[in-house]
Amino acid sequence: MTALMTTVTDETVFHYVRPLRGDEHGDLLSIWSGHDILFLSRSTPGWALIDAQNQVWGWHRREPEWSTASAALDGFIADPIMRERLVADGFRVLADHGPLLEDFIRGNPSYGLPPLASGPTGRPAEPILPNWGHLLDLAQHAVRGGDPHASTPVEDLILAGRDFHRPAVFKPAVMRRWLASDDAPAALSAMRAAAGRSDSPRTTAEAFALLEPLGCNRSPGDGHTLDAHLSDASTDGDWLIGTCGRCWHPIVEHERPDLTVSTWSLFGDLR
Ligand SMILES: [Zn+2]
Structure with missing residues (x-):
């Protein structure tokens, strides 16, 4: 892939298409709930982006730059090559006054990955995003039953005797291949989804930098700062994962009743 790809962000390819950014989601929620500041009538005219199976992938109100179906298609998918490939797969734009927006909003449009065109792709054919609940269960079990010293990565403990597959988003080699492919916008979306409230990375250059194996441990004395995605209050204290x-990098923390805290890296190569 060319060096140009390293500056691509998915915001430059998809607009108002799953997974929605926070501001896009807020916009559509206000239209859906009847608080559209531009249209004070009960329904707002708009365009839906749908695939060959009639699944809704995007929605935008009709306005001057989105006045025709063709302009809306350009608005939803700004990259002409990606647009051509998805249209060849059956993606199209339909006029809508609400029912398709309803479908879209009810389908949790902030979650998931952008549409994937058929043909060669760098998208991994394996589970991509983490199931935090499952990971926290495994980590608690591993730490309680194994060597509780914080220098032992949790995966080493989990792997001792359990069937466990690391999500692709935490496999640096897989992510480097994916980020270097035409499907880089989806790779970025996956990394952002895994990052939770932190909104990084925004560009493939930032994403490649995050795949640096030492993370915060590169500078001695700089510990990780946990952005917890899930917590569990147990009799032996609070467990947090994120x-x-x-x-x-994914980490687990255990805060004991005496307030001592241990932090583990989930994976030994992402410290
Ligand atoms: Zn860190």
């Missing part, structure tokens, strides 16, 4: 707000 990603580091600075280096994005």
Whole structure:
């Protein structure tokens, strides 16, 4: 892939298409709930982006730059090559006054990955995003039953005797291949989804930098800052799992009743 790809962000390819950014989601929610500041009538005219199976992938109100179906298609998918490939797969734009917006909003449009055109792709054919609940269960079980010293990565403990597959988003080699492919916008979306409240990375250059294996541990004394995605209050204290707000690596914390805290890296190569 060319060096140009390293500056691509998915915001430059997809607009108002799943997974929606926070501001886009807010816009559509206000239209859906009847608080559209531009249209004070009960329904707002708009355009829906749908695939060959009639699944809704995007929605936008009709306005001057989105006045025709063709202009809307350009608005939804700004990259002409990606647009051509998705249209060849059956993607099209339909006029809508609400029912398709309803479908879209009810389908949790902030979650998931952008549409994938058929043909060669860098998208991994394996589970991509983490199931935090499952990971926290495994981590608690591993730490309680294994060597509780914080220098042992949790995966080493989990792997001792359990069937466990690391989500693709935390496999640096897989992510480097994916980020270097035409499907880089989806790779970025996956990394952002895994990062939770932290909104990084925005560009493939930032994403490649985050795949640096040492993370915060590169500078001695700089510990991780946990952005917790899930917590569990147990009799032996609080357990928290999530990603580091600075280096994005997945970590687990245990806060005991005596307030001592241990932090583990989930994976030994992402410290
Ligand atoms: Zn960190």
